[in-house]
Amino acid sequence: MTEPASREAANPSDEPANGAGDTPVPVEEMVLVKRALKGDLSAYDDLVRRYQERIYATIYHMTSNHEDANDLAQEAFIKAFQALRSFKGGSSFYTWVYRIAVNKTLNFLKQRKNKTHMSLDDLDFNAEHDPDLVALISDKTPRREAGLAELQEKLNAAMQKLSEPHRLVVTLHDVQGLSHEEIAKIVDCNAGTVRSRLFYARQQLQAYLSDYLQ
């Protein structure tokens, strides 16, 4: 699956509002890393608590399976602890852990191949009050009888149809809200490739979910 080069420049100003960007390592975070390096597990516990939700969410959106996401997220943090000596502080600890988690997830998905078994998390009750989602299940949509649970299932099924690199980019950008540059660092490619993959993945998703989009 390769995208034409002309798509590279698509949606150039499509940055999320809450992207973390390439921020220098916060001092406090580095202090925690140094303490963890000396064997202070409470410091590492602080680091895990700080990023556990985002790491879990990324893996969950990639696998669409809670149990797999739980195992992989734990393993990613354990691997990060074991490799803490190789962390030089060139990027944020968060980006570094993210890279470990993403690599672990991609390896897992390669092994799992097509044996997808969805085990979806429940929707937060606030979803029913989100104006964007309410609009999607309003009279204007072609399938107005579709409830949020059905939408969730269809959306996850469509995500699973994407190739891993495309699913990863959609997850990191559209769901997690990371910037193109930060995704490029995590995935180890350039920002243009990220934009290109994002455009292609959105096109694919749009085709799969045409019944639920205007």
Added chain:
Amino acid sequence: MSQDTENFEQLRRLLKLKRYEQPPPRYFNDFSSQVIARVKRGERGDGYASVGRVLWEAPWLQRIWAAFEAKPILAGAFGLAVCATLITGVIYSERTDLQPVALIPGAEASISGPMDSPMEIATAMAENRTALINPAAGLEGSLSNSLSALPTDGPLFDLRADPASLTIPGPN
């Protein structure tokens, strides 16, 4: 293009739904403690953690491991190659024709014939002890004896095999 952008906007709204997917309540309360417990278990030095550390610190090993994980056929081929090397090694080691070497010079001669009397046994043991105490002297003597006994004409080694006979001296 504007149509595409508009459609993507719809899609992005739909993708917002993913942000509302939440793990079971209080799931994250125990998450870090589970990670720390597993880290502690790893620190006690079980084999898996050590292997993992070695793999992580050697990137080329990590790449090989990743290749094996991704392509099981590669792992199978590698295993087959290792087995083939092992079997070849075993076969060649069996073919090597090593002559047994008498570690104690004179010992072979002393036990070549049946010893009838306790006196003969005692003499043989004394000779062996001398050879053990001063192996160089024993080696020198046996070497000069062997060289003088070499035939001047004809084959150097007589490879004829004599049938072995085992006679146990009776009480009378």
